[in-house]
Amino acid sequence: xxxxxxxCNSTLDWSTKFKGKTHGICxxxxxxxxxxxxxxxxxxxxxx
Ligand SMILES: [Zn+2]
Numbered sequence: 001x002x003x004x005x006x007x008c009n010s011t012l013d014w015s016t017k018f019k020g021k022t023h024g025i026c027x028x029x030x031x032x033x034x035x036x037x038x039x040x041x042x043x044x045x046x047x048x
Contacts, residue, residue: 005029 003012007029027045030038 007033 003024004010005012005026006024008026010026010028012024012026025033027038027042030041
């Protein structure tokens with residue numbers, strides 16, 4: 001299942017691992033719009 005970033009429409013391969021955590025947003029937009037959440041989510045992504 002491929003999801004799309006609702007902010008910039010780029011493909012989100014990794015987001016499928018984070019159902020319920022992400023908001024259909026790519027790491028770039030995540031950092032830009034949600035800097036506080038981004039670190040925790042991206043950190044969790046790296047562990048997987
Ligand atoms: Zn994006």
